[in-house]
Amino acid sequence: MSKTTINLKKGLDIPLKGKAEKILNTAERSDLYAVKPPDFYGIVPKMLVKEGEKVKAGSPLFYNKYDEKIIFTSPVSGKFKEIIRGEKRKILEVRIQADNNDDYVNFGGADPKSINREDIINKLLASGLWSTIRQRPYSVIANPDDKPKAIFVSAFDSAPLAPDFDFLINGQEEDFQTGLDVLSKLTKGTVHLSINEERTMRRTLTHAKNVEVHKFSGPHPAGNIGIQAHHIDPINSGDIVWYVDFQNVIMLGRLFKNGIYDGRKIIALTGSEVLRPRYWRIIQGASIKNLMKDNLTTEDTSSLRFISGNVLTGSKIYREGFVGFYDSQVTVIPEGNKPEFMGWLLPKPNKYSATRTLFSWLMPWKKYRLDTNLNGGNRAFVLTGIYEKVLPMDILPMQLIKAIMINDIGLMEKLGIYEVAPEDFALCEFICPSKTEIQSVIRDGLDLIQKEFS
């Protein structure tokens, strides 16, 4: 373990109401599950099953048109119910009606230490859990043919109201270590495990084996892989690094221990509109319907925003919607769809600003119930020097964003586009007084580069 702590000063912890209490509930099992292709950026799903067909947990549902090796499997046993399509017939949800039999496809357990890299990759591909491994640059599912220079796992989440990973791992320590062992076989470089100086207490994490442990301290986005990689082993042009989310490492561990795709996970149900914010045991892809029962401040769902993930990067779902593949958190906040008289002028004690233009900076102890109002109109960039304050990287955010806006690929590369993902710029988007959709801009830039070099 490296002895020094990487101290990040820049960033922002948005003080929101509705942090999950450390109480673990088991939800009444959902009868409906979904795998959502939009969770996997850049793939185009091709279906492998027909409506009504029986599936087991681990049975293939669809594959990626651009890479047939990468398949996506059902998290539960039951039958394939339907496809929900959106605009241009884009597949949004592949729904499974669960049967509660818990039939699993057996992929065969194995000790990751004693099998070779190729077998590990094949097992991951067959089980559908390859999709847990993503890569930087581009923040997309990794290509099994690549040889990453390093693999990153973050043992803490710094996002607003994020779950406490020390709490989540309880009772699953061995599976987590097995998962790390699997990852260490996938790279010739190092597996980097980042922990939080103040919050990470568990020995399983602070003294994890087969990995290099790094200590971080500081506000969000210190928990983001991109920020951590920037300070540990930065991604340069031509480099590829992989990363896996915390709970998915545990899932990888279970795959190798028991030989099955065991999709159990824990999510934190958070946000100001949840009556009892707590932790819940669910299965990958479950509907949030049962968790919301008698647990919302209002039943008028048009005045609520349901988010799978955190308020900065999560995706909008609906009251009966499904938890995203990579998410360990569901957040419910009020919609801000009401006009506000002179809202931009009058001092509002319940509004929050990271700048010192409101009174919130004088009340650092206060927690806020923030809604989804944009709080202003879209404008050209005017204020400068504010984006730098929430991006703990040696990257010039405004210059990079402008380079992307003018499609200058050369300049984007020079300014460090390979190191970033939309999530790293989420706080820049949050504070932007010009209300620029900065995460979308970053994604456009990554798309452009990826297209140029593929």
Add this chain to the structure above:
Amino acid sequence: MKAIKNIRDKIRPHFETGGRFAKYYRAWEAFDTFLFVPEKTTFKGSHIRDAIDLKRTMVYVIISLIPPLLVGIWNTGQQYYQAVGIDPTIQEAFTFGLIKIIPLIIVSYVAGLVTEFIFAVIHNKEVNEGFLVTGLLVVLILPVTMPLWMIAVANIFTVIIGKEIFGGTGMNVVNPALLSRSFILFGYPAYLSGEVYTYTEVQEGHQLVDGYSGATPLSLVAEGEIEAIPSEFNMFIGNMPGVIGETSFAAIMLGGLFLAITGVGSLRIMLSVFAGGIFMAGTFNLLAFNEYMMIPIHHHLLLGAFAFGAVYMATDPVTAAQTGRGKYIYGFLIGVLIILIRVLNPGFPGGVMLAILLMNVFSPLIDHYVVEANIKRRMKRLKNNPVNVKETKSQ
């Protein structure tokens, strides 16, 4: 308030697609968003957003301009009464100033905003609030004797040539208020030279005192009459001839403090301008070839528009350098240039406008070098990274 909302709901359909006045939707929208923060919610990206927007930002700049404006109003009356040999009460002086300055402000806003609205309607884009600041700034950097039509023409010129042809607020190259002033200075120099700083069209029963000059302290200095400048106290509170907003160091510092605390104005730039000014004035003090070079440093900061330029003009985020380090360089060079022009070029006793306009043009160049340094660091890292070298070998 509910009544306002009802009226709003009634009128709105006329301006929306299909309505009678759909063409003027943008004009309606400007008024509507002025009264209400619209019910627009986030649809992608971050689900919550900071409460700050450009309207609030601009309003904060206007609030910060209130102290120099109030002192400017008082000083306009004060200078007039001094010119006619009367010692006025604060109230008398203030009332006189108010009568003279309010029309200037109204004309400035109306001319600029009407031009902005026309452009917004033609181009179908939201009206930008940038002019709310520019409209007031323009008045504060002009003498009270400026004819109303001149302000209107200068503002229309600025909005069109200074801003709209580049794409509106946020896209302009030079500070719009200073562009307005330079338009007048170079197009109609008579209005900005000579004894124009005091309102001297005497009212009935008043008579100018004998030998009254009305020269600004800065022009006194330029003419070598250094002993004739007002006392330090008068320069500090702003009791001297000058353009409306520039005279009071105290009021400007108050506004500057507000800008710096709220973070709306860059403290970095303000301090660097002062640092640059102090450095240059100090250098001249050391060289001391002539009397002008020997003016004490703190007098330089009190004289002319130095403080006003540092606090309100140099800090315009659109035209200033945008990188952190760039801001130091940009501000410092403005400070240096102001004193340089002031001392070495007697043709332009007020070098503030020219110094800032020049650095506005150079700020992208300054940023370019700061960005290049960042790029070089990244290139160096690529070369020095052992992991990278090892990985390339093994493949």
